[in-house]
Amino acid sequence: MENPTMLQLRDVAMTYPSGMRAVLPTTIFVPKGQFLVLLGPSGAGKSTLLRCMNGLVSPTQGDIIVDGLGSIFRDSRTLREHRKRTGMIFQQHHLIGRLTALQNVLLGRISAHEFPRTLFPLPRADRLLALQALDRVGLIDRALDRADQLSGGQQQRIGIARAMAQRPQIVLADEPIASLDPATGEKVLADLHRICREDGITAIVSLHQVELARRFADRVIGLAGGRVVFEGPALHLGQTALDQIYLTASSRMAAA
Amino acid sequence: MSIATPPAAYEAILAREGTLRFRRSAVMLMIVVLIVIAMALTGLLDPKRFSEAWPAIKQLSSEMFPPDFRRFHAWIRPLADTLAMSVAGTALAVTISLPLALFAARNTTPNQIVYRASRASLNLLRSIPELIMGIIFVAMVGFGALPGVLAVGLHSVGMVGKFFAESIEHVDPKPIEAARATGASPLQVVFHAILPQVLPQLADTTIYRWEYNFRASTVLGAVGAGGIGFELIAALRVLEYAQVSAILICILICVTMVDGIGAVLRNHLK
Structure with a gap:
């Protein structure tokens, strides 16, 4: 090693x-x-x-x-x-179905900010990072679709994008x-x-x-x-x- | 951290998201405006009304304290009546609600006319307040707990029946298909494929309604329909605010007990 x-x-x-x-x-x-x-x-x-x-x-x-x-x-x-x-990816995706794919991925960015800031739309840099994460899993075209309208495989890709939006060292x-x-x-x-x-x-x-x-x-x-x-x-x-x-x-x- | 030159596609998505968010905020703003108008219309935003009321609030509060429990022995029976009214009324409601709910659920109703008629009768029962029903039933069957039970029971049907019907509509269709496949009759399907699935939800609704009915029963006495409400309104009429607060404390204790029993029952359902 x-x-x-x-x-x-x-x-x-x-x-x-x-x-x-x-x-x-x-x-x-x-x-x-x-x-x-x-x-x-x-x-x-x-x-x-x-x-x-x-x-x-x-x-x-x-x-x-x-x-x-x-x-x-x-x-x-x-x-x-x-x-x-550390990004975590779950068996059952663990997404919020009524939110868009992008909003779900942005959950991976909230811990980078203090609580009051997260009550407002996150900065542009975070949104771009989330979009990039979605792009890497091939879901950029579905960014504004509700998560529960996507297939199981797509939902898990959102889960991966959410973990990647954290810019993790470990997954x-x-x-x-x-x-x-x-x-x-x-x-x-x-x-x-x-x-x-x-x-x-x-x-x-x-x-x-x-x-x-x-x-x-x-x-x-x-x-x-x-x-x-x-x-x-x-x-x-x-x-x-x-x-x-x-x-x-x-x-x-x-x-x- | 940031992406130097974001692709045009990202920009387009962010712009579209911005438009959607703007539209949502506009709707929210309209709702907030409506709420403020409603508050202003009802005087909730008028500080003068509150400042003028202050002496009366102080006066009443001091008269309510200390609570006067000397007539407690006379309240035991009405409290027991109130409890009995809530139990009997809820039982009456469930008895009527169950068949009505089967007619008012899209997946079990025999036809469209029955469906519409049952939904309409549920709406009607829900829209007549139990206090009004109490007055009507006092006129029909005389004073006492009986008009109270009828009022609580019938008014409850409006909500209990609606919730029952909704539970039945959200039932898993797969076991129904399985029961049909065995050659079961429609009534057999209801009793052996639908009810076993929804029983916990029906019980939950029933317990919740019982808790509510106890609280509703406490005021029915005010119109002569039995229970502790009669004592409460009598004390109010003679301006015995110390007794009023004592009765309210008794009701509070009973409500807490009823809610506690409800919680225990609900835990057993899981």
């Missing part, structure tokens, strides 16, 4: 109040600019791990260190600063294509991959499709039952590794 580390998870573990141990102590180093795929069946802990990475859930153990800021949990200021630099994508059909999903993922490459953004993307992980990932971390069962370049993702990821989970489920 020649690149410096962007994000470090040190012994991060998460146990939900219900007692469910979603993530067992896990240490991961993510180098700058890497496209890292978290691969695993549903319930493996991918979502929880991703949500820990921007503090949407606080791990019950361990710490997360980000380049230039230190521990993201030091105080609420640091956490917000980290979130500003976290939680099953970004799980609610799209396979062909659309592949295109959307290719767009996300291309943009992250062009801008040198560090991306951590959870997926459950092995083929797509092989195609796009610089590195793959396989998760099963809340622990890392595989780690390495996508090339090394052979049958043994897949058995570890998917059979571990099914045997655990069978035992449960």
Whole structure:
């Protein structure tokens, strides 16, 4: 690894109040600019791990260190600063349907301003940035259409544009294509991959499709039952590794 | 941070967005003007009225304090009556609303005429205030809680029936198709594919209306239709403001209790 580390998870573990141990102590180093795929069946802990990475859930153990800021949990200021630099893409898009695509993307710009300023239309520079983000995902012609009038693939592209409008250093994508059909999903993922490459953004993307992980990932971390069962370049993702990821989970489920 | 030379397409979109925003602001401005006119017409913007009223406000407030609970024993029965009126009235409303709502919902109505007639009767019931209905029913069936129940119940149908119908219209059509596919009759479809879907919403509306009906029942006594409202208006007539405030406190406690019970019931529905 020649690149410096962007994000470090040190012994991060998460146990939900219900007692469910979603993530067992896990240490991961993510180098700058890497496209890292978290691969695993549903319930493996991918979502929880991703949500820990921007503090949407606080791990019950361990710490997360980000380049230039230190521990993201030091105080609420640091956490917000980290979130500003980190774009998040959700499985269900998480858009406001009755707002236009442009207005949804502009949500990615609000944290750059103080609250009173955000009650008025954002500055021209922000609007241009949002338009540029929409342009990069091929939706410039739909900028003033309501988000709920667009297709699922287009909605997820708005989600990507919203994350990109933040000008992020890191992008976290939680099953970004799980609610799209396979062909659309592949295109959307290719767009996300291309943009992250062009801008040198560090991306951590959870997926459950092995083929797509092989195609796009610089590195793959396989998760099963809340622990890392595989780690390495996508090339090394052979049958043994897949058995570890998917059979571990099914045997655990069978035992449960 | 900024884009040096934005493409012409961006400019065009921003211009179009600006026009849309201007139009929206113009509409908003018109609404604000209308609101200000309404406030001015009703005297809300007249500081003189308020400054002149100040001595009376002070006088009344001091007479209301401390609340006089000496007649509390005489209020227990009317409070219980009021509670009973709200429960019985709501039950009456639901009984009439359910069939009426099925006629007034586009997806369950037998035909256009029935649909229009049911919608019209819902509007009619909603537009007659319960106080007016109370006066009419007192004239019809005499004083007491009965005219109050009828007034609360019938007026409620206007809103409960409308909300029921709207819930029924927004039902998921897929299970209805599934029920039809099994050979179910229209009535069977209603009872086995529609009602199971909307029952929680109907119950929610009912509980909300019950809370409202308790508050509405407290004033019905003023026209002789039973309940605590009679005591309230009597105290007002003889200018016993200390008793008025005491009765209002009793009503407040009951309203809080009713809302609390409503919240518990609603939690059970989830």
